[in-house]
Amino acid sequence: MKAATSAAADVPLALLEMPPAALGARDVRVSVRAVGVNPVDWKMRAGGPLRLAHRFLGPGGPLVVGVDFAGVVTEAGPGADLAVGARVVGGTDFSRKQRGSYADEVVVRDEQCAVLPADVSFERAACLPVAAVTPWISLTDHAHVVPGSRVLVLGASGGVGLFALSLSKMLGAFVAGVCSTRNVEVVERFGDVAIDYTRGDALTMARAHGPYDLVLYAIGTDVYPLDRAIALLTPSGTVDLAVPTPEDYLAIAFARQVTTVLGRPNRARLAPLVDALARGDLEPIIQATYPLADAEEAHRVSKAGKVVGKLLLVP
Ligand SMILES: NC(=O)c1ccc[n+]([C@@H]2O[C@H](COP(=O)([O-])OP(=O)(O)OC[C@H]3O[C@@H](n4cnc5c(N)ncnc54)[C@H](OP(=O)(O)O)[C@@H]3O)[C@@H](O)[C@H]2O)c1
Incomplete structure (x- = not known):
């Protein structure tokens, strides 16, 4: 071979x-x-x-x-x-x-x-396999998304992000995705709303479309701070991290709303x-x-x- x-x-x-x-x-x-x-x-x-x-x-x-x-x-x-x-x-x-x-x-x-x-x-x-299974676990096993749920995807135009948008729609959820200007069109095609991170503070702009049952990170918490994502959740909402850092594990120990996902x-x-x-x-x-x-x-x-x-x- x-x-x-x-x-x-x-x-x-x-x-x-x-x-x-x-x-x-x-x-x-x-x-x-x-x-x-x-x-x-x-x-x-x-x-x-x-x-x-x-x-x-x-x-x-x-x-x-x-x-x-x-x-x-x-x-x-x-x-x-x-x-x-x-x-x-x-x-x-x-x-x-x-x-x-x-x-x-x-x-x-x-x-x-x-x-x-x-x-x-x-x-x-x-x-x-990896790119679609990861958001599938997040949406179903972790956040239990149902029709009418609200989802925010951070890093919406990559492999994980685009599948997260389509799978959210398939489950009947509303989904907003954070991306740059050149990817607004593709994020709007697969999701409901594109939030252009080059035009202002993405998490502030995202607030208008929340609160969210799931905030899925397909990017690190160094880019979008975890505490600000938690503030966008419904009382029973979940932040799911696909790229956790060692510091995030500390936050997870104290914040029941935060989980990590492994797309096996x-x-x-x-x-x-x-x-x-x-x-x-x-x-x-x-x-x-x-x-x-x-x-x-x-x-x-x-x-x-x-x-x-x-x-x-x-x-
Ligand atoms: N835990 C797991 O099991 C698991 C599974 C899969 C992936 N991951 C991890 O998740 C991350 C994403 O994976 P992927 O396959 O989706 O990667 P990818 O396809 O390489 O993602 C690239 C995308 O990230 C976007 N991006 C870059 N900076 C951004 C920003 N500041 N805000 C929003 N979007 C931004 C880019 O869009 P712009 O050009 O518009 O910025 C680009 O479309 C990787 O770190 C990967 O290792 C983890």
């Missing part, structure tokens, strides 16, 4: 030929057709806690980055509930000793994959999102698609922090 590997924090990704990973009884081998790029992929390369966790919990060998994949099952363990030939979308998990998804094949447990209908492309599906994909979480894609309730924006060999360039673009929607790789 061919995989994009990271030798060290500041060394460019290298495409390596690796021996195929072993297949467990409930595992499937998937021929990867499209890979979604997420900021965690390049954060993982840096020498911080994520890389350390990978060293202790991961599969050993070179670090193959990436989580999201869509492709075709080419081999199934005897206890796996997916057949060879099934079209699937899923996410890898290094804590299960699995290599990442920047590769031409992955080996994962069956329950990490959801089946794709024939009319859902691998490219659109590969946008979902699995079948149960992906299946309703695949259905939404098939129905047209989710419409991913793919800013650019790169060959796997150009993953380094995809990371350069993602790190610049201006992506609208998703970046993809194709092996």
Whole structure:
């Protein structure tokens, strides 16, 4: 198999030929057709806690980055509930000793994959795992959003943000999104109201559309202060942090309204999102698609922090 590997924090990704990973009884081998790029992929390369966790919990060998994949099952363990030939979308998990998804094949447990209908492309599906599962957990498990709920998305034009807008609408909520001028149009297309952070203080402007049952941070509390977001909540509202800092954990210990979200994909979480894609309730924006060999360039673009929607790789 061919995989994009990271030798060290500041060394460019290298495409390596690796021996195929072993297949467990409930595992499937998937021929990867499209890979979604997420900021965690390049954060993982840096020498911080994520890389350390990978060293202790991961599969050993070179670090193959990436989580999201869509492709075709080419081999199934005897206890796996997916057949060879099934079209699937899923996410890898290094804590299960699995290599990442920047590769031409992955080996994962069956329950990490959801089946794709024939009319859902691998490219659109590969946008979902981390970027759509994260706001889905936030909206459903954490904030229990129902028709008529009010949601505010901070960082509304990125991968997580745009899915947060569409999923809020799908659940019948009102949703406002904070973005810059160039993204007002796209945020208004997927959500109800765009709040342009270049035109004034975003949280002050957001007050006019609240109070909110959920304020979802797809950006750090260094950009939008946590105490000011808490002040925008209904009495039972929730602030959910996708990018928590160590200081935020202290705040969480004292503020019952604040939670953190970890968008770990699995079948149960992906299946309703695949259905939404098939129905047209989710419409991913793919800013650019790169060959796997150009993953380094995809990371350069993602790190610049201006992506609208998703970046993809194709092996
Ligand atoms: N906890 C989890 O499980 C989890 C899951 C997914 C993502 N994350 C984290 O969440 C963050 C967002 O992920 P992503 O995939 O959405 O990233 P992304 O696609 O790279 O987000 C880029 C977007 O951020 C917007 N942005 C930058 N500065 C902003 C500001 N001051 N106010 C509002 N928007 C701003 C940019 O819009 P403008 O150009 O208009 O500024 C751009 O469209 C990342 O830090 C990622 O690591 C965490």
